[in-house]
Amino acid sequence: MVKIITFLKERKIIAGLIALTFYVLVVSQHLEFGKFLAKTLDKPLGRETYNLIVLSGSIFLLIAFLFWFYKGWKQLPKTDQNRLLKYVLFSIVFIVIALKVIIVVNVELIHILQYAIMAILLFPLIGHYNETLFWTNVLGALDELYQYIYLSPEKADYFDFNDVIINLLGVALGLIILRSKGILGFRKVPKGVKSPRFIALSITALIIGILFLIEQLTIYPSAYDHPVLFEFIRDFKPGFWRIVHPNVNFHVVQPLEGMIILVLLFAFYTGIEGKISENTHK
Template identity: 30%
Template sequence: MKLAALLGPWRLWAPITYFAIVSAAHLEFSLWLVAWRPSAFGSYSFSQAVPALAAASLVALACWAVSGMRRSREGLREAFAWAAWFATVWLADRFLTYSINEMAHYPEYALLAILIARAIDPARTAQPSGRILFWTSLLGAIDELVQYVWLTPGYGNYYDFNDCLANLVGAALGVLIYYRAAPPGDVRDRGHGFARRETLAAVALLVAVAIGVGAGRLQLTPATEVPPGGLLRDGDGQLNFYLQRTAGQYDAHHPGQRHGEYYALGPASGLALMFVAGSLFQALACRRKRHAVTGWPRPAGAKNSVGSMDPRG
């Protein structure tokens, strides 16, 4: 058996490999970004360049998007999609962002979404935006869980739904970028909704959460402070997972570097905003399905005559 047949299509392994590498390197990259370095002109940190880099990137992205709208047959729809994306980024930055460095979520998950889109829809004709957003957001949620429990337990007091929302917004950016380069012509199948795999995955996830809550293994608020990572054994030796290490972390304002304070979304508010944002970008991201014009419909058995008004006659 050939290696390619054994491993499967490379397009499927590309997003998996990228996600694993980026997730594992998250802490090292963060420490490298904020570390202070001596120089002849004084100490500096690469994080100092992030605000200017983020602003320049957003301006360049806006110019690139506008140039595409001017040449598109669906410029108005694209304008709404890009306006919704930039408005979401502004709102998230203003109310939900702890530091400017969190802007890195957008390019990180945009690239992941592009790789997933490439695996699902390499011809850019099916445009399964809902499926792309689902899988990218699910991987983003897993990444946040790994950070909270294992990679960076000492840096967080709760499972971060703000970052989950940022990952979804980054995925929407990837969808907008990927399908901007879609070839002109008919859309074969919009396919923007959920397919069987996505439905089964969503149901399995809901069942797992329900079982965890019902068994008391998954809890929202602890009675006492929980160690970093959110895991704590109770008096019976049962290992429980807590979404927040202390009460009052969710749906509350906390001190932040970006605007002095930020709002930490809770499970209900975070998932609700993700559902609204995902539904919005799913509806706006894809081109409308077009059908080729084949002329006037011809009645069965009819023949063209010399004086026929049928343009095909």
């Protein structure tokens, strides 16, 4: 892993092309991937067996992740071991909660694998743990926005904060793997109001605020007598649980709720790298 990251870090164009190709494949193949799974597993075997197979595969991948993590983790200093073990255990708890509460079908766990890989591919380009955490999750949000607006607007009646949260858990696992291998950030970024994160969030908040003020953006279905550019929720259904059928129910994360969860998760995962000397990030 260290050799791969070093190779990509020293060859930014190659790293960028690999990351871009992977992201385009992730974003563009949602429908095809879904159709393939429906044809080969869901319809022939039934939803219950299909979910069980996907869950079994996910557990196998989790075990592989833990083994891969342990191989590097045991070589780290004790303080790093304790910190990363905490992140792994909490991440597993978060994933189980997501599986029980906000995931509709188990195949959505693929988001975790996709965005773990995405984070690993972007790290050699960004060179900073928290910046990678932030910007990879931005790509995850743009992925969901693309699906909501363009790819399958007829199937989506809300912007899917559920998936954005799941994406973030995947990003965190990717960064945990990197840190377990002893890989450190190699780039210093501005802090405070000069940081790229602060600037990006400020511009986003400004755009959202303006769209609200000019009545072109709403959280719930528009009550205006004119069409709007964007609705976070196109078809509001009251109640905590969205019931697909008696054996399948899930919670649709509301916009404010989703933003709070994302902020809390981001704040939690900002310590993955640990306290590193300022001289390390050159």
